[in-house]
């Protein structure tokens with residue numbers, strides 16, 4: 001999952017970079033690998049700073065002071081396609097047509113055919129293995145088709161309408177057109193969240209787009225409104241234009257945003273993440289009671305796994321009238337482990353992050369509550385930690401059902417084999433993580449916990465639980481290729497640091513021609529700073545040492 005942000009200040013003479021940086025730090029939980037900001041100053045000049053690392057590491061006051069202008073786009077990245085290379089940090093930039101800056105949250109599932117089209121027909125150079133770079137180039141190519149010296153809102157809507165026909169998968173996007181304004185759109189299924197808000201300025205209004213409403217709240221923006229699935233919004237300093245460009249698809253926001261990804265203080269698609277997690281705890285309590293009664297077991301204490309499960313665990317404990325204890329203390333300086341790259345890193349960091357207090361475990365039957373069990377990295381470690389400090393019985397309850405299928409829409413779970421619930425029933429999952437018993441929320445309870453707050457949403461993307469993919473176009477062949485490319489332990493993933501998450505249409509492509517001089521791709525090319533030639537830092541080069549791309553359209557994924 002990534003976090004995206006767009007900000008347009010009414011007063012163009014006020015620099016917006018530090019506010020974007022603040023906003024990105026509120027979205028840090030959505031991506032810890034890389035981050036970036038591009039601003040637009042006078043004469044439509046872009047200024048960029050992006051690199052691998054957390055927001056606090058990439059931006060200092062000197063870097064921010066070089067990002068000029070009252071309009072900008074920001075991104076925090078959790079890679080789901082391509083590699084972790086800094087050349088794939090976002091926002092991306094292309095100079096033609098008009099100068100476009102682009103930030104994407106989600107994942108495309110038809111990248112192979114998009115690459116082939118961009119290469120063979122549009123003659124646009126693609127310099128990385130990022131699906132987001134393809135998305136940007138499809139947008140740019142559609143704008144190019146107008147052939148106009150200057151474009152208007154109508155042209156932009158037409159270009160995005162075309163993109164929605166051409167690009168399959170999940171995409172919530174914020175773009176910026178040099179000297180023009182901000183543009184945002186969301187895929188026809190609305191899989192990834194995106195909303196907008198405004199704030200009164202001296203002579204008009206400031207506008208913001210963000211992945212989560214928490215950013216708007218914290219910056220004094222009001223009237224948060226979701227961008228609708230299949231909708232595009234254009235904001236300039238003189239007006240806001242919205243257009244529904246695709247109505248054909250079923251609205252299906254990803255339910256995992258509510259389970260784990262989003263901050264509890266955000267409201268996504270009209271649903272409070274906090275309230276939905278409380279409801280998950282309530283409903284899970286019923287399931288826990290049923291199973292404990294059935295097995296004749298009793299529990300002495302409920303212990304959450306910080307951070308995400310806290311809200312649900314507290315409600316569960318209250319409903320079961322059991323004591324709630326913070327038995328695991330979290331080192332606040334270690335980030336989220338699930339979104340860290342590589343299994344070894346994740347495992348090591350669970351231990352670094354959590355410490356079990358013997359006092360709360362010793363001699364007790366403990367019910368440990370987590371929001372989800374994915375690879376089982378966390379649960380395996382914490383069950384062992386609980387036993388090490390003297391727990392009598394360790395029962396683990398999960399607010400989400402067993403996760404048995406890959407995610408292809410922006411969560412890095414490409415391989416079914418890595419999932420602890422894959423081909424395992426509840427007993428063997430318990431055995432795999434060393435617990436005495438594991439209890440899962442049912443899918444229907446999870447859906448009710450979330451949907452009750454906005455019954456107008458008929459479906460959620462629940463593919464990780466069901467293997468049913470709302471966009472279509474994801475079959476066994478696709479999933480097997482994804483596994484080959486991106487699984488933690490495959491040779492390919494070691495070489496490619498991830499590989500591209502797509503493989504539809506394996507034929508075609510190939511290196512055919514050099515970068516097209518008329519439509520060069522401006523992906524942070526070395527020696528072409530976007531900050532007006534001043535001293536700059538963290539600007540990725542065309543061929544980072546850890547990159548596998550060449551000078552021509554090359555692709556680290558299957559052709």
Ligand SMILES: O=P(O)(O)OC[C@H]1O[C@H](OP(=O)(O)OP(=O)(O)O)[C@H](O)[C@@H]1O
Nearest residue numbers: 307308336337338373374375376377378
């Ligand atoms: O089964 P796993 O593969 O370990 O994944 C699931 C765990 O990962 C997440 O925690 P994380 O540490 O990322 O974030 P949190 O602090 O927000 O709970 C999630 O909350 C679970 O605890």
Ligand SMILES: NC(=O)CC[C@H](N)C(=O)O
Nearest residue numbers: 001002079080081105106
């Ligand atoms: N998690 C995401 O939204 C990732 C965006 C994009 N697919 C990337 O890998 O950069």
Ligand SMILES: [Mg+2]
Nearest residue numbers: 305306307308
């Ligand atoms: Mg957790």
